[in-house]
């Protein structure tokens with residue numbers, strides 16, 4: 655069943671939308687060329703990519719790549735469902751024009767992922783009433799995505815109202831499986847819960863997109879001890895590409911294969927590109943995944 659999985663890479667190792675000034679020397683064309691050189695089949699859209707579908711499609715096609723999807727910061731709770739629907743529809747229109755598969759949704763109401771607050775102690779929470787509005791709104795946005803032939807995949811994320819397995823459990827409970835799918839990000843759930851398998855096992859049937867983000871445990875420990883923000887934590891080196899940290903991807907990959915997971919696995923590791931050479935880490939991540947695929951092939 656390996657044919658149903660494609661391997662992509664996120665632009666975040668080169669340019670980070672959360673801190674646009676780092677890596678600004680890396681053009682989107684360089685990112686696309688590096689991704690192709692490192693052997694990836696696709697990439698997610700970064701903030702530095704062109705908004706003109708014609709230009710982006712041309713540059714992607716020149717390198718025989720595909721556009722996988724793009725992050726969307728949603729504000730159902732802050733702005734209400736109607737405004738969120740208008741904004742998300744525009745997002746899906748663009749994704750459709752570049753033949754993307756997924757719209758990566760993150761509820762950013764009250765989020766501290768971009769602030770200087772300690773991401774380990776100051777996360778925000780929704781009230782019961784807000785959860786109800788949020789679930790209803792997300793189902794409606796899922797219908798919008800479906801109307802474009804795209805899947806809404808929810809990204810649980812440090813410093814947001816959906817961060818922990820418990821919060822993902824609640825979100826999956828109140829949303830329609832045909833409209834709202836789950837993005838499984840190994841790094842975020844490990845940093846949040848110190849556990850990356852429980853979420854995978856509990857919601858594997860809802861997972862339609864995967865981010866392989868590994869964690870350096872020593873750097874995580876230091877970031878927690880120093881009460882760092884999310885941005886401060888990844889600039890401290892908390893995240894890295896799969897195979898370079900402490901997460902066991904063999905067990906994760908086997909579970910995905912056993913459940914006939916169909917979709918993308920995206921290598922994603924926000925780091926300071928001045929410290930972690932993006933191409934070098936992209937190649938490291940790809941080589942690790944190739945070894946992982948070969949080891950699973952041998953064992954089946």
Ligand SMILES: O=C1C[C@@H](O)[C@H](O)[C@@H](O)C1=O
Pocket residue numbers: 666671672725809839842865922924
């Ligand atoms: O998928 C992601 C997109 C980024 O914008 C986000 O900050 C990062 O942590 C992530 O996992």
Ligand SMILES: [Co+2]
Pocket residue numbers: 809839865867922
């Ligand atoms: Co991610």
